[in-house]
Amino acid sequence: MATAPLLAPASLRADFPGLAGNWAYLDTAATAQKPQAVIDAVVRAMGTDYATVHRGVYARSAEMTRAYEAARQSVARFMGAASPEEVVFVRGATEGINLVAQSWGDRLQPGDRILLSELEHHSNIVPWQLLAERRGLVLDVAPLTEDGRIDEDAAIALIGPQTRLVALAHVSNVLGSVLDVKRLADAAHAEGALLLVDGCQAAPHMAIDMAALDCDFYVWSGHKLYGPTGIGVLWARGSILASMPPWQGGGAMIETVSFERTTYAPPPQRFEAGTPHITGAIGLAAAIDYVESVGLSAIRGHEATLLRAAREALGRINSVRLFGPENSAGILSFAVDGVHPHDVGTILDEAGVAIRAGHHCAQPLMAQLGVPATARASFGLYNDMQDVERLADGIARVTRIFGVK
Ligand code: PMP
Numbered sequence: 001m002a003t004a005p006l007l008a009p010a011s012l013r014a015d016f017p018g019l020a021g022n023w024a025y026l027d028t029a030a031t032a033q034k035p036q037a038v039i040d041a042v043v044r045a046m047g048t049d050y051a052t053v054h055r056g057v058y059a060r061s062a063e064m065t066r067a068y069e070a071a072r073q074s075v076a077r078f079m080g081a082a083s084p085e086e087v088v089f090v091r092g093a094t095e096g097i098n099l100v101a102q103s104w105g106d107r108l109q110p111g112d113r114i115l116l117s118e119l120e121h122h123s124n125i126v127p128w129q130l131l132a133e134r135r136g137l138v139l140d141v142a143p144l145t146e147d148g149r150i151d152e153d154a155a156i157a158l159i160g161p162q163t164r165l166v167a168l169a170h171v172s173n174v175l176g177s178v179l180d181v182k183r184l185a186d187a188a189h190a191e192g193a194l195l196l197v198d199g200c201q202a203a204p205h206m207a208i209d210m211a212a213l214d215c216d217f218y219v220w221s222g223h224k225l226y227g228p229t230g231i232g233v234l235w236a237r238g239s240i241l242a243s244m245p246p247w248q249g250g251g252a253m254i255e256t257v258s259f260e261r262t263t264y265a266p267p268p269q270r271f272e273a274g275t276p277h278i279t280g281a282i283g284l285a286a287a288i289d290y291v292e293s294v295g296l297s298a299i300r301g302h303e304a305t306l307l308r309a310a311r312e313a314l315g316r317i318n319s320v321r322l323f324g325p326e327n328s329a330g331i332l333s334f335a336v337d338g339v340h341p342h343d344v345g346t347i348l349d350e351a352g353v354a355i356r357a358g359h360h361c362a363q364p365l366m367a368q369l370g371v372p373a374t375a376r377a378s379f380g381l382y383n384d385m386q387d388v389e390r391l392a393d394g395i396a397r398v399t400r401i402f403g404v405k
Helices: 009-013 036-046 059-078 093-107 126-135 152-158 181-190 238-242 278-294 296-315 341-350 363-369 385-402
Strands: 087-090 113-117 138-142 163-169 194-198 217-221 232-236 254-256 320-323 331-336 356-358 374-378
Touching: 036 278, 059 087, 059 278, 087 093, 093 126, 093 194, 093 217, 093 232, 113 126, 113 152, 126 138, 138 152, 152 163, 152 181, 163 181, 181 194, 232 238, 278 296, 296 320, 296 331, 296 385, 331 341, 331 385, 341 356, 341 374, 341 385
Parallel strands: 113 138, 113 163, 163 194, 194 217
Antiparallel strands: 087 232, 217 232, 320 331, 331 374, 356 374
16 A cells, blocks of 8 residues: 655644644544634634524624635535535534434334434434434344454344435444545445435535435534634535434524424525524534545545554554454554543653544444443644654553553
8 A cells, every 4th residue: 555645744833823832632523622723713713703593683793604604615516515505603513413313313113113223422423312212213233343343244134125315434433444424425325225424524524515416415523624612514415404404493594483383494504593603603614624625535535544553553563453454544543551531642642742532422332342431642734754753652652551562
């Protein structure tokens, strides 16, 4: 495999005030640090540019409305949506999935089936369990391959005439494994089912294009794409979104209200009740600009090179067990024999290396891997080879402290 060139993280790192100080930040899969351009955009939006959207008759509010809707257009372009009307601003992936479960899910009938996989994040499990309890549905669970990818053949075999929805992660937040979305979309559609993709860990690492992926719903969170917290995206195919009832009632989502009869605005407003996260949407658009200025294919190559180096370095330590496939997207989970991942994380922290240790909101996957928790290093566009070396040195120290080889 050819090694992709590294970006120049020293100059990129300087864009991120959160990276100041002598630490190796390897927890980007939990949340990404923010570039100054995003911070500035949010500060401007909360300061000199601030006003509400949609309702004001004065110029400042009209400008804010334009900026908010321009952010929607940026998102639509970024993800290859057919139209900005297909983009609903939500709090994050979790809210996007709950929206689909509560609104679209209302049409499901007892005995209908939803297919998930063993590696899903809790936010792509629990909303479906809640819906299944309400509507009498059956949840099917696709197994994983030996190397920790969703077993696509087995998943496809589980899609039958009763399957109404397939809901899978594009990239696993624990293993970094990448799904062939188009393949699953074709298989779901062949049985008349829809495909929801949890793109939380894909959007920061690879170009996403709704037309090419051919899925029906796609959700992601802004804070993992170097944007603010509290803002995320639900994309849904226009015809499907138009068929969905509101999920929350309030201002901004209506056409007319009377005590006799209320009518609802068309999408996306129908799904955005209340004053939206105006400054978050504007910050998200700035994050998209930033990521596009670096380039997603360059980011993908950079992170793949770092990942390979990390796998090699940790793979040389006998007591380290690596999880997930070799070509994972920016994420590496591992265990050190005989050492609890929390201890690994604490010892690394003493050396200024920040990783995540725990079940990563994927307890069914932990059960499948046969561990209570893993240690996880995850990479972003600002990481470099020094971060990899510090990680490997830190793990070597863990093995010395615990006397494992
Ligand atoms: N899905 C995946 C794969 C994730 O990694 C996460 C965040 N860890 C989520 C869903 C939930 O995202 P949020 O907490 O931003 O709603």
